[in-house]
Amino acid sequence: MANFFQDNPEIKFHLSHPLLKRIVELKERNYSDFGKYDYAPENFEDALDSYERVLDLAGDVTANIIAPNAEAVDAEGPHVENNRMVYASKTYENLDATIKAGLNGVTMPRRYGGLNFPMAIYSAINEMIACADTGFENIWSLQDCIETLYEFGDEDQRKRYVPRVCNGETMSMDLTEPDAGSDLQSVMLKATFDEENNCWRLNGCKRFITNGDSDIHLVLARSEDGTRDGRGLSMFIYDKRDGGVDVRRIENKLGIHGSPTCELVYKNAKAELCGSRKLGLIKYVMGLMNGARLGIAGQSTGTSQMAYNEALAYAKDRKQFGKAIIEFPAVYDMLATMKAKLDASRTLYYTTSRYVDMYKTLEDIERERKENGERLTAEEKAECKTFSRLADAFTPMAKGMTSEYANQIAYDGIQVHGGSGFMLEYACQRLYRDARILTIYEGTTQLQTVAAGRYITNGFYGQVIAEMLEAGQAPASVGSADWCAEEFLPLKERVAKMAEKYNAAVAYTNNQKNDEFKDLVIRHLYEMAGDCIMAILLIADASKAPELFGKSARVYARHAASEVEKHYDFVMSATAEDLADYRR
Amino acid sequence: MSLKIVVLAKQVPDTRNVGPDAMTAEGTVNRAALPAVFNPDDLNALEQALILKDKFPGSTITVITMGLPKASAIIREALFRGADKGYVITDRPLGGADTLATSYTLAQAIKKIGEVDIILGGRQAIDGDTAQVGPQIAEKLGLTQVTYAEEILSLDEATKKIVIKRHIDGGVETVEAQFPLVITVNGSAAPCRPANAKRIMAYKRAAIPEWNAQDIECDPKQIGKAGSPTNVKAVKNIVFKAKESRTLTGSDEDINGLIVELLDEKIIG
Numbered sequence: 001m002a003n004f005f006q007d008n009p010e011i012k013f014h015l016s017h018p019l020l021k022r023i024v025e026l027k028e029r030n031y032s033d034f035g036k037y038d039y040a041p042e043n044f045e046d047a048l049d050s051y052e053r054v055l056d057l058a059g060d061v062t063a064n065i066i067a068p069n070a071e072a073v074d075a076e077g078p079h080v081e082n083n084r085m086v087y088a089s090k091t092y093e094n095l096d097a098t099i100k101a102g103l104n105g106v107t108m109p110r111r112y113g114g115l116n117f118p119m120a121i122y123s124a125i126n127e128m129i130a131c132a133d134t135g136f137e138n139i140w141s142l143q144d145c146i147e148t149l150y151e152f153g154d155e156d157q158r159k160r161y162v163p164r165v166c167n168g169e170t171m172s173m174d175l176t177e178p179d180a181g182s183d184l185q186s187v188m189l190k191a192t193f194d195e196e197n198n199c200w201r202l203n204g205c206k207r208f209i210t211n212g213d214s215d216i217h218l219v220l221a222r223s224e225d226g227t228r229d230g231r232g233l234s235m236f237i238y239d240k241r242d243g244g245v246d247v248r249r250i251e252n253k254l255g256i257h258g259s260p261t262c263e264l265v266y267k268n269a270k271a272e273l274c275g276s277r278k279l280g281l282i283k284y285v286m287g288l289m290n291g292a293r294l295g296i297a298g299q300s301t302g303t304s305q306m307a308y309n310e311a312l313a314y315a316k317d318r319k320q321f322g323k324a325i326i327e328f329p330a331v332y333d334m335l336a337t338m339k340a341k342l343d344a345s346r347t348l349y350y351t352t353s354r355y356v357d358m359y360k361t362l363e364d365i366e367r368e369r370k371e372n373g374e375r376l377t378a379e380e381k382a383e384c385k386t387f388s389r390l391a392d393a394f395t396p397m398a399k400g401m402t403s404e405y406a407n408q409i410a411y412d413g414i415q416v417h418g419g420s421g422f423m424l425e426y427a428c429q430r431l432y433r434d435a436r437i438l439t440i441y442e443g444t445t446q447l448q449t450v451a452a453g454r455y456i457t458n459g460f461y462g463q464v465i466a467e468m469l470e471a472g473q474a475p476a477s478v479g480s481a482d483w484c485a486e487e488f489l490p491l492k493e494r495v496a497k498m499a500e501k502y503n504a505a506v507a508y509t510n511n512q513k514n515d516e517f518k519d520l521v522i523r524h525l526y527e528m529a530g531d532c533i534m535a536i537l538l539i540a541d542a543s544k545a546p547e548l549f550g551k552s553a554r555v556y557a558r559h560a561a562s563e564v565e566k567h568y569d570f571v572m573s574a575t576a577e578d579l580a581d582y583r584r
Numbered sequence: 585m586s587l588k589i590v591v592l593a594k595q596v597p598d599t600r601n602v603g604p605d606a607m608t609a610e611g612t613v614n615r616a617a618l619p620a621v622f623n624p625d626d627l628n629a630l631e632q633a634l635i636l637k638d639k640f641p642g643s644t645i646t647v648i649t650m651g652l653p654k655a656s657a658i659i660r661e662a663l664f665r666g667a668d669k670g671y672v673i674t675d676r677p678l679g680g681a682d683t684l685a686t687s688y689t690l691a692q693a694i695k696k697i698g699e700v701d702i703i704l705g706g707r708q709a710i711d712g713d714t715a716q717v718g719p720q721i722a723e724k725l726g727l728t729q730v731t732y733a734e735e736i737l738s739l740d741e742a743t744k745k746i747v748i749k750r751h752i753d754g755g756v757e758t759v760e761a762q763f764p765l766v767i768t769v770n771g772s773a774a775p776c777r778p779a780n781a782k783r784i785m786a787y788k789r790a791a792i793p794e795w796n797a798q799d800i801e802c803d804p805k806q807i808g809k810a811g812s813p814t815n816v817k818a819v820k821n822i823v824f825k826a827k828e829s830r831t832l833t834g835s836d837e838d839i840n841g842l843i844v845e846l847l848d849e850k851i852i853g
Contacts, residue, residue: 001601039785050785061778102781115781 005059066132085213105166113166130302134434135258152275212262244269255433300406358387400448403438485543531560586642592705625706627776664779685811687720718768
C-alpha cells in the first residue's frame with residue numbers, strides 16, 4: 001500500500017539532522033512530561049520513534065485517503081449556501097480522517113491537548129498533505145495560526161481556544177481587504193469597543209480569505225480611530241459560535257479549488273482582542289506571516305514531489321520510437337533537474353523549520369521562566385538570537401525559492417507528459433494550476449526578495465554561505481569541518497566559486513549607492529544566494545546519504561552554477577543608467 | 585448508556601497484494617512471502633464498534649484474536665485505532681483448528697470476558713473465506729446473529745433493540761434484533777478510521793495480554809486439530825486458461841448440461 005512517508009526516504013533523512021536532538025530537548029523541557037501524559041516521550045530516542053510512527057500514519061492517511069480524493073475535490077470545489085461556506089464533499093472526508101488521526105494541534109503543548117511536536121516534524125506532515133492535495137493543505141495547515149494565538153494571547157484565551165484547535169476545529173487569518181493586499185497597512189475593517197457588552201465589535205469586509213468560514217478567526221482590524229497606517233491596527237479573535245460574519249461569495253480560482261477563498265462581511269461581529277492594541281500588524285501579523293510562509297515552502301515541496309512523481313511514472317510508462325521516453329536524454333534531463341530542485345527545496349525547507357523550532361522554543365521557555373521571575377541564561381539568549389536571525393533570513397528564501405521551483409517542476413511535469421499533459425485527464429494539469437498560487441500568496445516572490453533584501457545588502461547571507469562552506473551548516477557549531485565527503489569536494493569548490501561571484505555582485509550593487517538599482521537587481525542576488533545555500537545543503541546531505549542525494553547534488557550544483565553565472569553577468573553589466581529601459 | 589463490545593479479529597496473509605512467490609511449488613500459500621495484516625472485514629467490524637463507542641460514550645471495546653503470539657500486532661493496531669483492550673489467544677494445542685474448533689475457542693474467550701452486549705466480527709477472513717466462524721460463535725453462545733451487516737442504524741437501551749442494515753444480493757435488508765447478539769460485518773461497510781497519533785504513542789509499547797487454552801477453560805478435545813473434523817485432503821493450484829473457457833446460454837439445455845457435468849466432476853453434489 002502506498003505511504004508518502006515510507007515511499008519517500010528523503011523525508012525521513014531530515015529526521016537525522018543533529019540539531020533535532022537539541023530541538024527536542026528544548027521542546028520537551030528535558031522530557032518533563034514523561035509520566036504525566038501517556039503519550040509523552042521518555043528520551044530523544046523515544047521521541048524520534050514516536051515521530052516516525054506518527055509520520056508513518058500521516059503517510060498512510062495522505063496516500064490512501066487525501067490523495068485519492070484530490071481529483072474529485074478539484075472538480076467539485078466548495079460553494080456558498082445561506083451565507084455559509086460548504087466544502088467539497090470529499091474535503092469533509094479528508095478533515096474527518098485528519099481529525100481522527102489526531103493530526104491537529106501538532107506543535108501545541110500537551111497541557112492544551114497538543115502533540116508537542118517540533119515544527120520540523122509538523123513540516124513533514126505538512127509537505128505530505130500538500131503532496132496529496134495542495135488545496136487541502138491550506139485548510140489543514142491553517143491550524144498553525146494557533147501558534148500566534150498561543151504566543152500573544154493570554155492564558156484564558158489559550159485555555160479556551162488551543163484545545164479546540166487540537167480537537168480539529170479550523171482556523172483562518174483574516175487580513176486582506178479589497179484595497180489592502182500586499183499593503184496591509186491600508187486595512188480598514190473597523191473595530192470598536194462595545195462598552196455595554198464589554199467586547200469589541202467588527203464591521204466591514206475582508207476579501208481573499210482562505211478557509212474564511214473557519215471556526216476560529218484571527219482578524220486584523222483598525223481599532224484606533226483616525227489612523228491610516230499599520231500603527232492603528234490590532235489583532236482580534238472572532239469565534240464563529242458567536243455569529244456575525246457572513247460569507248458573501250467564494251472566488252472562482254485557477255487552482256487549489258478545494259481551498260475556499262471567501263469574501264466575508266462583518267456585521268457587528270463580537271470579537272476579543274488578542275495581545276495588545278496597535279501591535280496587530282507590526283508584531284502579530286508578522287509572526288503569523290512568517291509561519292504561513294514556512295507553510296507555503298512545505299506546500300511547494302509537497303506539490304513538487306507529486307508533480308515529479310506523476311512525470312516520472314508517465315515517462316517510464318510512455319513508449320515512443322520503441323522505448324520508454326525516460327530513456328531519452330531530453331526527457332531524463334528534465335526529470336533529473338526536477339528531482340534536484342525538489343531535493344534542494346526540501347533541504348532548505350527543513351533547515352528553515354529547524355531554525356524556527358530553535359528560536360520559537362527558546363522564546364517559549366523564556367515566557368515560562370518570566371512567570372517564575374527567571375530568565376534565559378546568557379548562552380540561551382545568544383542561541384535564541386542566532387536562530388531567530390537565521391529563521392528570519394531563511395523564511396523568505398525558503399518561501400520564494402521553493403514556490404518558484406514548484407512552478408518550474410509543475411511546468412516541466414506537463415512537458416514530460418507531452419500532449420497528454422495538456423488534457424484534463426492527467427493530474428499534472430491540476431498540479432500546474434495548483435502550483436501557480438504558491439509564488440503569490442503569503443507574500444509574492446517579489447515581496448520575499450524585499451524581506452530577504454537586507455540580509456543580502458548587509459552581508460548576512462554572504463556570512464552564512466561562508467560559514468556553511470566551512471562547516472556544512474549554519475551556524476558552524478551545528479556542522480563540522482569534515483562535513484563534505486571526498487567525492488563531493490569538487491562540488492564544494494564549485495560552490496565556493498559561486499559564492500565569490502555572489503559576494504562580488506553584492507559588493508558591486510552596494511557600491512552603486514542607488515536604492516532603485518538595488519531593487520532592480522535584488523531578485524538576481526536573492527536567487528544567487530539561494531543557489532549557493534541550497535547547493536551546500538544538498539552536498540552536505542549527499543555526503544551523509546549519497547544513495548539518496550548524490551545525483552541531485554551533482555545535478556543541482558551544475559544547474560546552480562549556471563544560474564549564478566547568468567545572474568552575475570546580469571548584475572555586473574547593469575548600471576543605474578539602465579533603469580530607464582525598465583521603467584514604464 | 586455504555587456498551588460492552590467484543591470485536592473478533594484475525595491476522596491473515598495479505599492475499600490482496602500477491603506477488604509471484606505467493607504460492608509454494610506444492611500449491612499452498614507461501615505465508616512467508618505475504619505480509620501479515622489485519623483481516624480487512626474485521627477492520628470494518630472494528631469501525632462499527634468505534635461508531636457505537638462514539639455514540640455511547642463509556643462503552644468499551646475488547647478485541648480478541650486467536651493465532652501466533654505475533655498476532656498481537658493486530659491487537660495493537662486496534663488499540664491505535666480506538667479499541668480499549670485486547671487479548672491474543674495463543675497456545676500450541678490450538679494450532680490446526682478449523683472453523684468449528686476456532687469458534688469454540690473464541691466462544692470460550694468471550695465467556696471469560698463476561699457479559700457482553702455486542703460481538704462484532706468481519707464477515708470472513710481473506711485466507712479461508714469460509715464466513716463460518718461468526719455464525720458458529722453465535723450458535724455456541726446461544727445468541728442471535730445478523731450476518732452481512734453494513735450499518736447499525738439504531739440501538740435502543742431500554743428495549744435492547746438494534747436495527748441493522750444488511751447487504752443482500754441485489755439490495756439491502758433492514759432487520760431488527762435484540763442484543764446481546766453477534767454481528768458479522770460486510771466489507772462494503774464503512775472503512776475503518778485511521779490510527780490516532782496520541783494512541784500510537786501511548787500504546788506503542790503496551791503489553792498485549794495472552795490467554796492460553798487453560799485460561800479460557802477449553803476442553804482439549806474441542807480445540808486445535810483434535811477438535812477439527814475438517815481434513816484438507818489436497819490443495820491444488822488451478823490455473824485457468826482462456827482456451828478452456830466455454831460460453832453457455834441461459835437455455836434449459838445448457839444449464840442441465842452444466843449441472844450434470846459438475847455432478848460428474850464432483851464439484852457439486
